Amino acid sequence: MAPPFLILLLLTCVPSVVPLTCYTCLFPAISPLDCLKFPQRCPPEQRCLASVAVGTRGDSYRVVLYEKSCAVASQCGLTGQKYAVGLNFTYTNKCCDTDLCNAAPYRTGLALSVLIPLPLALALW
Secondary structure, three states, rough: OOHHHHHHHHHHHHOOOOOOEEEEEOOOOOOOOOOOEEEEEEEOOOEEEEEEEEEEOOOOOEEEEEEEEEEOOHHOEEEEEEOOOOOOEEEEEEEEEEOOOOOOOOOOOOOOOOOOHHHHHHHHH
């Protein structure tokens, strides 16, 4: 039988999976506001996500939506496009690995955007 100190040493070498606590938005937020967020324990192997989606129509109309949540690694670092309600959206996802690290509003240096009614924003997402 192995000595107790050897068993203890082996147990300290086993990586433990400690789930993160991340902020999650109740609804996406419209710039310049931050979303109504609350802490949520993420499933193991997930990270904290902060996402921004910029919707445009022509050169003069722009709306920016912010989102926070837990995410699987395959969602991290993604940038893409989608079309909804007559707007072309470009989205970018960023992830982080510490508790509540997605607290700050995700900003891209864009000027203040045109505000649209909340029901339309929810329909977009």
